[in-house]
Amino acid sequence: MKGFRQLVRNMLPRWFFVQRGPLGKNVVYLSFDDGPTDGVTNALLDLLRQYEVRATFFVVANKLEDNFALGERIVNEGHLVGNHSYDHIAFGRKALPDQIWQVEAAHQVIARLGQGYRGFRSPQGYWNLKLLIWLAIKRFRAIHWNYDSLDYTIKDADKIISNFSQRPVTDGDIILFHDDSELCIQVLREMLPRWKEQGLEFGLLKDL
Numbered sequence: 503m504k505g506f507r508q509l510v511r512n513m514l515p516r517w518f519f520v521q522r523g524p525l526g527k528n529v530v531y532l533s534f535d536d537g538p539t540d541g542v543t544n545a546l547l548d549l550l551r552q553y554e555v556r557a558t559f560f561v562v563a564n565k566l567e568d569n570f571a572l573g574e575r576i577v578n579e580g581h582l583v584g585n586h587s588y589d590h591i592a593f594g595r596k597a598l599p600d601q602i603w604q605v606e607a608a609h610q611v612i613a614r615l616g617q618g619y620r621g622f623r624s625p626q627g628y629w630n631l632k633l634l635i636w637l638a639i640k641r642f643r644a645i646h647w648n649y650d651s652l653d654y655t656i657k658d659a660d661k662i663i664s665n666f667s668q669r670p671v672t673d674g675d676i677i678l679f680h681d682d683s684e685l686c687i688q689v690l691r692e693m694l695p696r697w698k699e700q701g702l703e704f705g706l707l708k709d710l
């Protein structure tokens with residue numbers, strides 16, 4: 503079933519649903535969900551700056567309200583901020599009006615950062631057709647991923663790093679991490695120099 507869903511998603515036009523970037527450009531797309539997190543996101547930004555890597559942060563808007571200066575730092579350092587709902591409620595258990603409220607309320611907070619990006623990633627990657635159509639009409643872009651680091655289930659940096667060795671990233675991959683714990687930093691401290699050495703470049707999801 504999972505493979506079938508992935509196949510269907512791959513067939514959707516990119517203005518409607520984005521799951522991966524183009525092949526042949528040697529560019530991958532790092533994405534961080536569930537922040538910004540005091541004590542984590544700052545250290546992650548330090549690491550990204552060290553390797554001159556840009557990334558997209560799908561923030562939870564009520565966390566952004568509490569850490570707005572951190573959101574400004576994300577933007578000032580050349581990264582992109584996307585919408586990951588207002589308070590990360592489980593979308594699968596909510597009706598469309600509640601889902602819409604989450605997207606719009608989050609957008610109002612995020613818009614104060616001045617980037618104008620309208621990429622939305624649903625909590626837990628939950629999508630349905632009604633939500634996708636509403637997003638398209640309102641010119642929000644649904645952004646999923648195709649490479650999951652599984653940092654929220656594995657909870658072990660060495661294991662995640664070894665998974666990256668066994669199944670290397672390839673160009674066009676949209677890679678999912680979470681900046682609500684330091685795990686992503688432990689993993690990327692190891693992986694960023696490797697990826698840079700391979701000549702991979704790091705794009706922002708607004709450019710897809």
Ligand SMILES: [Zn+2]
Nearest residue numbers: 535536625626
């Ligand atoms: Zn999330």
